[in-house]
Amino acid sequence: SSVKGPGHIDSRVESLLKDLESKLYDMSDEEFKSNVTALINMKLEKHKNLNEESLFYWREIQNGTLKFNRRDAEVAALRELKKEELIDFFDQYIKVDAPKKRSLSIRVYGSQHLKE
Numbered sequence: 001s002s003v004k005g006p007g008h009i010d011s012r013v014e015s016l017l018k019d020l021e022s023k024l025y026d027m028s029d030e031e032f033k034s035n036v037t038a039l040i041n042m043k044l045e046k047h048k049n050l051n052e053e054s055l056f057y058w059r060e061i062q063n064g065t066l067k068f069n070r071r072d073a074e075v076a077a078l079r080e081l082k083k084e085e086l087i088d089f090f091d092q093y094i095k096v097d098a099p100k101k102r103s104l105s106i107r108v109y110g111s112q113h114l115k116e
Contacts, residue, residue: 006107014096021095024087032083040078043071 027035047053060066067073092100 010105017096036078040075043075
């Protein structure tokens with residue numbers, strides 16, 4: 001950022017994760033189901049045009065995954081997902097002090113920022 005230094009940006013990311021944590025913990029079961037349903041509906045949307053469809057397939061080819069049924073597999077997984085499983089995953093891998101969390105922060109300091 002031209003206004004804030006890299007350390008500030010990192011602290012904002014951690015603040016975002018803490019906000020996400022409280023929203024996840026406070027989310028009702030109905031709200032969780034509604035969000036999952038909305039995501040499923042988004043994933044089940046048909047490709048809008050040939051370009052969008054070809055980009056989907058080329059992405060699979062370029063990444064070497066060749067999982068052309070990815071959307072169906074993701075939808076099947078979402079239908080089985082339970083709120084407790086998502087919270088457990090978040091606690092293990094994503095939240096600020098998660099035991100299995102891994103992160104990489106590459107800091108580039110501009111001339112207007114002193115190294116922290």
